[in-house]
Each structure stands twice: as C-alpha cells, then as structure tokens.
Amino acid sequence: MIEMVGSSHALEAELGVASTDPQRLIRTLRVFVDGDSRRPLSSASLGTLNILYFALMELGIQQKLLKEIAHFILTIDEPEAHLHPHLQRLIFKRLIESADDTQTVFVTTQSPHIASSVGPRNLILLRNEGGATRALAASEANLTQAEWDDISRYLDVTRSEIVFARRVLLVEGYAEQAIIPHLAQLHGFDLDKSGVSVCAIHGTHFLAYLKFCRALGIPCAVITDGDIHVDKKGEQKQAGALRAQRFLTALGEKGKPADSGIFVGGTTFEYDLLQASNRNLAESVAALKELATTPKAIRDIELWGEDDPGYDQCMSMIKRVGGKGRYANALVSRQMDLPDYLRSALEYVVEQ
Structure with a gap:
C-alpha cells in the first residue's frame, strides 16, 4: 500500500506484479523452446510445433492408459511436412520401437525417410484398383x-x-x-x-x-x-x-x-548394349577411348577398328578404364539403340 498525502486530500494505491484473476494469470504464461535460446512458440518453425504436439499428445495418452483406457490407436497423416529428415527418422523409429500391446500406430506418408526407418514388415500399401x-x-x-x-x-x-x-x-x-x-x-x-x-x-x-x-x-x-x-x-x-x-x-x-x-x-x-547395333558399337568404343588414360589402352582400342572386339576384350577394357560405373556415366549422354x-x-x- 502506498499512501500519498497532499495539502487537501490523500491518495491511496496498491502495487502488484500480476493480476489476481487466475484465468488472466494462466493466459500470461508463455512456453519457450530451444533451451537457453528461449524462443517463444510464435517464432518456432512448423516442424518444431509438430514435434511438440506429438510429444504432448503422447504424454496425455500415456497418462490416460494408466487410469482410463486399455488401448489406443494413433493415426498420423503425412507428418513429414516441415520436418528435417533426421527428425523424421528419429521420431518414427521411436514410435515403432515403443509400440506394445497398449498401442497401435498408423502413419500415412509419402516420405522415403519414414518408410526406410520403420522396417519393411510394417509397410502397408494402399492401391487404387478399379476405382x-x-x-x-x-x-x-x-x-x-x-x-x-x-x-x-x-x-x-x-x-x-x-x-x-x-x-x-x-x-x-x-x-x-x-x-x-x-x-x-x-x-x-x-x-x-x-x-x-x-x-x-x-x-x-x-x-x-x-x-x-x-x-x-x-x-x-x-x-x-x-x-x-x-x-x-x-x-x-x-x-x-x-x-x-x-x-x-x-x-x-x-x-x-x-x-x-x-x-x-x-x-x-554392357556387351549386349554394344552388340545391339553398329551405332552402339561405335558409341561404346568412343566412350572407352574417351576414358582410356594410358597410351597402351588407347592403342589397344584403336586396333579394334570398327570391329566387335569380342566379349572378353570388351569387358577387360571396361575394367582397365575405371570399371562399369565410370563406363556407364560415359554412355549416358550418347545416342544409342535399345537391345x-x-x-x-x-x-x-x-x-x-
């Protein structure tokens, strides 16, 4: 209480740090994320808010399992939106690994990150067949x-x-x-x-x-x-x-x-592709010559001329110039026929 005394009258006032109304007090509470960074939720990303929502929802369900319900079914639709790939895998691995007789979890997703983290036996595919x-x-x-x-x-x-x-x-x-x-x-x-x-x-x-x-x-x-x-x-x-x-x-x-x-x-x-047509033979030989780095390899390729070098020589040369992967990359930009x-x-x- 502060009492102010003037020449003609006195003024009384009370000081307080917050409203005494419980509802107003609750509305002034703020949740911060990112530890010491103390970011308010209003500045958090949608992905962070999704994670917080999952955590609070699961916590509430776990509390109800102890008192009110015996089993729950949790369904989540495309939760990967705005989530970093590492978080997608981390969260849904834990969801699957923590599943037991008290819970069933269904997740609909188009995320390969989630599909790769839950194990192939857990996959269910929905297909459109005849409408x-x-x-x-x-x-x-x-x-x-x-x-x-x-x-x-x-x-x-x-x-x-x-x-x-x-x-x-x-x-x-x-x-x-x-x-x-x-x-x-x-x-x-x-x-x-x-x-x-x-x-x-x-x-x-x-x-x-x-x-x-x-x-x-x-x-x-x-x-x-x-x-x-x-x-x-x-x-x-x-x-x-x-x-x-x-x-x-x-x-x-x-x-x-x-x-x-x-x-x-x-x-x-590789050899089937070379044999498919004269154009393929020419393109394959040109690719090998392009990849060859030693004078001997280049001379060996030139000795083939325009003839099919044969399976053994072809596959040996592919190995000499760097292997099948390097050879494949050299062919990708070339015009070739389909076997x-x-x-x-x-x-x-x-x-x-």
Missing part, C-alpha cells in the same frame, strides 16, 4: 528371415522409392540403373509419367524383391544378365536363363519367364 482402394501388407510376403534382413538393409532413403512407385523395374547394378532411363527417354518411354522406378539390387538375388513387390501389389519386371559360362563338359550354359526358371518355380508361376516379367540378356548388360530384351522389358512394365 476401389485395396490395402496390401508387406508382411504377407513369404520371405525367410535372411530375405527380410536383406530387404531391410536395401530400403535406405534413396531406394525406398520402390514402395512409392506405381511400377518397378528391378536391375542388377548401377550401370543399368543409370543407362536404362536414358535409353528409355531416347526411345519414347516416359518412365516418370508411367510411374516407373528403376531400382538396382546390386546382385542377382531378385527373388526376395519379386515376392516383396507381389505382396504389395506393385507391378514389376526384372532385367538380368545371361551370364554365359562353360560347364564341366565344355558346353556353354546361360546361368541367367536357369536363374529365371528358378524364380518362376519359387513363385509358383508357369510359362515363359518374360510372361512373368523376367527378361534375360545374352551375356552381360530387344530391354525394349520388351520396358514395354512390359509400362503396360502393367
């Missing part, structure tokens, strides 16, 4: 634990595009992944417009990926090398054709491999 939505669960794929582990390692953030694609073209390695989209564009196949993703599995173990795509209802095709070898009897055998037949048997499918979307080359992708089996594979996957 109706069909839900397909990856967990229905008949895979061994080793195959699940392989797919889990494969589906990193760059390869998780496989589960968002309308159609998938599975190939062996980087060379096919780099060159085939270029060839497709040259010859009138618009892979982006058709929703086709070209995915390299870096090997020939396609079976697990075929099962995975079939479980999710994703139309897919496979391109694999012929891999000719000489058996103990001195006879040439095409390992690629035998591989394709094993895939059909394991999938329980009949007919020709191409009928099930499995396309086998003659030898290897027949690649054209058939592209037609198959685009029409699915």
Whole structure:
C-alpha cells in the first residue's frame, strides 16, 4: 500500500506484479523452446510445433492408459511436412520401437525417410484398383528371415522409392540403373509419367524383391544378365536363363519367364548394349577411348577398328578404364539403340 498525502486530500494505491484473476494469470504464461535460446512458440518453425504436439499428445495418452483406457490407436497423416529428415527418422523409429500391446500406430506418408526407418514388415500399401482402394501388407510376403534382413538393409532413403512407385523395374547394378532411363527417354518411354522406378539390387538375388513387390501389389519386371559360362563338359550354359526358371518355380508361376516379367540378356548388360547395333558399337568404343588414360589402352582400342572386339576384350577394357560405373556415366549422354530384351522389358512394365 502506498499512501500519498497532499495539502487537501490523500491518495491511496496498491502495487502488484500480476493480476489476481487466475484465468488472466494462466493466459500470461508463455512456453519457450530451444533451451537457453528461449524462443517463444510464435517464432518456432512448423516442424518444431509438430514435434511438440506429438510429444504432448503422447504424454496425455500415456497418462490416460494408466487410469482410463486399455488401448489406443494413433493415426498420423503425412507428418513429414516441415520436418528435417533426421527428425523424421528419429521420431518414427521411436514410435515403432515403443509400440506394445497398449498401442497401435498408423502413419500415412509419402516420405522415403519414414518408410526406410520403420522396417519393411510394417509397410502397408494402399492401391487404387478399379476405382476401389485395396490395402496390401508387406508382411504377407513369404520371405525367410535372411530375405527380410536383406530387404531391410536395401530400403535406405534413396531406394525406398520402390514402395512409392506405381511400377518397378528391378536391375542388377548401377550401370543399368543409370543407362536404362536414358535409353528409355531416347526411345519414347516416359518412365516418370508411367510411374516407373528403376531400382538396382546390386546382385542377382531378385527373388526376395519379386515376392516383396507381389505382396504389395506393385507391378514389376526384372532385367538380368545371361551370364554365359562353360560347364564341366565344355558346353556353354546361360546361368541367367536357369536363374529365371528358378524364380518362376519359387513363385509358383508357369510359362515363359518374360510372361512373368523376367527378361534375360545374352551375356552381360554392357556387351549386349554394344552388340545391339553398329551405332552402339561405335558409341561404346568412343566412350572407352574417351576414358582410356594410358597410351597402351588407347592403342589397344584403336586396333579394334570398327570391329566387335569380342566379349572378353570388351569387358577387360571396361575394367582397365575405371570399371562399369565410370563406363556407364560415359554412355549416358550418347545416342544409342535399345537391345530387344530391354525394349520388351520396358514395354512390359509400362503396360502393367
């Protein structure tokens, strides 16, 4: 209390640090984020606000689990908006790992960061089939634990595009992944417009990926090398054709491999491409000469002239100039023809 005394009258006044009205007091409270930075929520990003909302919501649900409810279902629609990729993975890994008998979490997303962090068995794909939505669960794929582990390692953030694609073209390695989209564009196949993703599995173990795509209802095709070898009897055998037949048997499918979307080359992708036409031969040789750094390698290439150097010399030279990846990058800008089996594979996957 302050009392002010004047000549003719006295004035009394009270001083206080805040309103005594509880409601007004609550409205003056402020929440700050970023620790010592003490940023008010009004200046926080939308991503930060989303994280805070998730945390408060989960905290409230956990408190209710102790007293009021036995189980809750949490559904989150496209939570990746405005979230840094690291935060996307961190938050949703924790959500999945903390799930137990008291909670079920559904997340609808278009983020490969989230898809790569939750494990392939947890993926459910919604597809439009005949105007109706069909839900397909990856967990229905008949895979061994080793195959699940392989797919889990494969589906990193760059390869998780496989589960968002309308159609998938599975190939062996980087060379096919780099060159085939270029060839497709040259010859009138618009892979982006058709929703086709070209995915390299870096090997020939396609079976697990075929099962995975079939479980999710994703139309897919496979391109694999012929891999000719000489058996103990001195006879040439095409390992690629035998591989394709094993895939059909394991999938329980009949007919020709191409009928099930499995396309086998003659030898290897690089040499099949060189052999497809005279133009391809000239472009391939020019690319090799461009990459050659030693006088001997350049002379060896010049000795070929305009002739096919043969499989062994071709593959040896690719190795000498830096390997398949470097060679593939040199071919991407060149005008080349499509080998027949690649054209058939592209037609198959685009029409699915």
